[in-house]
Amino acid sequence: MSKFVIKDDFWELFPQAEIAVVVAKRIDNTEASAEPVRPDIIELLEKANEDAKKFITKDPLSENEVIAVWRDAFKKFKTKKGARCSIEALLKRVQKGKEVGCINPLVDLYNAVSLSFGLPCGGEDIDTFAGDMRLTVAEGGEPFLALGDEEYDEALPGEIIYKDDEGAVCRCWNWRDGQRTMLTEDTKNAFLIIESVDPGRSGDLRQAAQKLEELTVKFLGGTARIEFMNINKKEIPL
Template structure:
């Protein structure tokens, strides 16, 4: 059985990081299943967008705490030029008034949680993993094709990535997911993750994980198991 392992190379850079994992098993992520609940799912995104306003109080966008803490984190490792944390990308849309539209039921759910709690959330299809999933530093050139791209854009040496035996799963820590492991309508077993580099937000991280698990079960069925990981608890079975 495969595992999720956060390697020492990560903890050496981010010793105070905390990561919440939700293992959602036996879900139904099809649009047909979600159609009767589509108005509610849209409502989650709308409510999350409203809640996100509380994180945008500074006159200068980059001065907002949830943005600044991740910009500082991204300075600690090699990244592709110009990339930003996923929560910054979402909040930028809120700041500009463009909104966050629906993608698929599970992505909509985790985006609503990300907006509500001001924490980066992501998800992958467990059944696409090759061997163990690692959060670590890239050796370099791990294969990766980002969502929406037509060409490979492989990892850089020293970059923080999620990777498995086939290549990178998510580049620049939580910047962008890859096509190979993305959540789709066919996803039955999902790996959902929420990350924090701010020790003062431990309770927010736990609340976000519990909300994500509850909402996933409510709308998509199946089971949802929460794991709160840190430097003392760095390995789980998927």
């Protein structure tokens, strides 16, 4: 069984970080299976787009609290130019009036949770992992093919990445996801992540994880469990 390990080099930079993991097993993420509940998922995502406006009270966008903490966090490690936290990317769309739309059922669910709680959420297909998944500081050179790209890039030395034995899985912590481990309609076992760098939002993180677990099982079946990770809990089985 593979593991998810948050390495010590990460905790040296972010000792107060908290990460919630939802491990979902035996789900059905196909559009065919989700068809009867598709209107409910769409309504959930539309409501989340509207709810997200509560996080945007200042201009420029970067000065809003849920984004500012991540701007500060991204200054602590090497990033590719222009890299931003995933929640900033979502809220930027909302601010511009471009709703975050449908991708596939599970991605729609975690995007809805991300927008509703103002926290970065992501997900990967466990069955595509090569060895253990790690959140760590990159050595540099880890191969990475981003969603939408046709050519491989490489992680930078000192960059925070999710990686396995084959290379980078998500770059600049939660900036860009890779094609190799992406959630698809074929996904049966999913690794879902919610991240916080603000100790004052522990309660929000827990509520978000509980909501994501609940929605995943409700709409996609299977089972799910939540693991809360911090500097005192650095490793979990997948």
